Amino acid sequence: MSPRPLRNFWPIWAVVVARGHVAMEHIAALLLVIGCSNSMTDCRELQVPVSIFETADECTAERPFAMGDVQGQAQHIVAKCLAVDPALEDDYDQVVWNVRPDGSLDASLAISSLVMASNAMRPEKDYLSQE
Template sequence: MEHIAALLLVIGCSNNMTECRELPVPVSVFETAEACTAERPFAAGDLQGQAEHVVAKCLTVDPALEDDYDQIVWNVRPDGTLDASLQISSVVVASNATRREKDSLSQQ
C-alpha cells in the first residue's frame, strides 16, 4: 500500500493579493517530500497564466493520520507568503448519557 508523504498546494491570486483561489495541478500527492519539492516549481510555472501571482507549497502528511485529514487551511499574506496546513476536524458524536436501560425484572 502506498502512503502519501506530501501534498502540493498551488494558489493563484490577483495582483493586489486580495482574491485568491486554489489552482488544480495534474499531480497533487507524492510518496516523498523530496518529490513534491522537486515538482513544485514546475507546477507553479505551468499555472502562471491562470493568475497574476501563483504561489505553491508542499504540505507534509503524517502517514499515521493520512486518512484523518479532511481540510486544507491556507492564507496568502499581502507579501505573497503562503501559510497552509492540513487539519483534522473535531467531530462530535452525540450520545444520551441519561438513557435508562430497561429493567426486565420490573416489567410484567
C-alpha cells in the same frame, strides 16, 4: 485561515497496481498551488496535474513545474509542499491556507473537530419488545 475541504485523496494506498506501476503505500507530501489577484485579496486553489507525492523531495522537485503549468491562471501564484503524517493520512479532511499581503503562503493539513452528542441517561430502546 479558513478551512477548506480536502480533495478526496484518501486512502491513496488503495491504488491499483497495473502494468508494472508501483502503487503508493502512503502519501508523504501534498502540493498546494494557490493563485491570487495582484492585490492578494482574491485567492483560490489551482488544480495541477500531480499534487500527491510519496516523498517530500519529489514534491519539492515538482513544485516549479507545477507553478509553470498554471502560469497565466492568476496574476500571482504561490505553492507549498505540505507534509503528510502517515499515521493521520486517513483522518485529514481539510487544507487550511492563507496568503499574506506580502505573498507568503501559510498552509497545513487539518482534521475537523467533529463533536458527537449522546445522552447516557436515556436507555436504549429494545425494538423487539415494543411490538
